[in-house]
Amino acid sequence: MEPSLRIYNTMSRKKEVFEPLNPPLVGLYVCGPTVYGEPHLGHARSAITFDLLFRYLRHLGYKVRYVRNITDVGHLESDADEGDDKIGKKARLEQLEPMEVAQLYQNSYHFHMDALNVLRPSIEPKASGHIQEQIEKTQRILDKGYAYVSGGSVYFDVERYQQDHHYGKLSGRDIDELRSNTRQLDGQDLKRNSFDFALWKQAAPEHIMRWNSPWSQGFPGWHIECSAMSAKYLGERFDIHGGGLDLLFPHHECEIAQSVAANGQEAVRYWMHNNMITINGQKMGKSLGNFITLEQFATGEHPALAQAYDPMTIRFFMLQAHYRSTLDFSNEALQAAEKGLARLLAAAQTLRKLRPAERSSQDLQALRLACQQALDDDLNTPIAIANLFEISKFINSVHNGQATISAEDLAELAPWFDTLLFEVLGLRAENAADHKGKVLDGVLDLLLRLRLEAKQNRDFATSDRIRDALAALGVQVKDRKDGFEWELS
């Protein structure tokens, strides 16, 4: 298989030709959610970005093992490896088992990701199910001399690591600056340096989630889960690691340090990071309290939302921007996306009705190639979509008799257009093909035939009445020279 895809590698800060370690196999690891709260727009962006990558890699013919974790333990509430575990805290507050909390939000995450047509990963490992692997990884780092035990906890020795390697190479951090810039906080006496991070934490008495380890009864640090689980399922070296840009530092930097410390080599060959969603120009953040959950999008119940939005509108909205750009949310932008998507989906329907002619009046190969090249160029979905709009325009023109398409072109275009729209971009039309849908088809056909007769008898009062009543019900009537069409608006 010819490598055609180029992706932006955060490590080199350049676009690089993507060549997997063992083609056609591709190992892809993406940081998934910490399941202690309702999934929000930010989760959607990350999931959609890497869903697109997953879909496109498969489209190119790769066999992808896509691992996306669920963090259900070890992710601490506050600064500097101190404070509560997020899930443990929520469990205490709501008087639930921690695993109940994790399950609740994992279910919600799955529900909303399904609605966004985000494919489930190949493997979805949980941190709590891989305590042993994390303990082993921690032990290995200790054995190599890059960590130390302190008061029942194990910390990564960044300074020691820095002697042999470069801590900060991914994020462009400098250890001396970290030393002078990192805030000094209370309760850090267990760490030699403020920038050291926990591999294992001894559990405080009130801590619910705890496991036995060689060092103490406790729980693993947050960063170690990704190193342990990616190595388990993808090997000590694998192709792509993705995640939100906010995970760049410290999370991914720590992952690199852990892998290098444990295995002597970096695990990841291509680092990919999706950018943030902003609301009124500001990042959506838990601490800022300005995040909008996907549930709120579905219901429209949020002060910032003018209406409810279909999950496909959100997906399309995100695909209209490049994944490495910040994307600013606004109702106007969402509404524009809603209409644009409807146009594209309508064209996909119209495509099925086209009749071939002698020759094509437009070079379809060029447009299709442009789409392909856009996706090959670091997943440039905005350009790919722009070309799909061009093709839609052409489809509509053929339908109106203002352009022509050859039989060969039609035979190629029809499956290609569907594949790109539905399988690669992962867009989805409402499934109107069920039983009720068929009944509706028949009823509308009958009604519109009556209307046509009324029109032919110049009984416009009746024909308008039918059209207006249908419009009020959300059925849009479109007259044609040779009859009529309708669609649900």
Next chain:
RNA sequence: GGCGUCAUGGCCGAGCGGUCAGGCAGAGGUCUGCAAAACCUCGUACAGCGGUUCGAUUCCGCUUGACGCCUCCA
């Protein structure tokens, strides 16, 4: 303070050293009994000031502004 990113027409959002982004909104037209849809036409946008260049929205510098990471975050 350190590191980094970005400033594009009413809105969203691509892109590039010199011929088109695209969507939404808006104007005019074709079609229609009237509409809607569709199609056609229409906006010298590229923060400011300098510099490099035959030529810069695109490269360099400065200024201004916005944002991100450095603390939990997708």
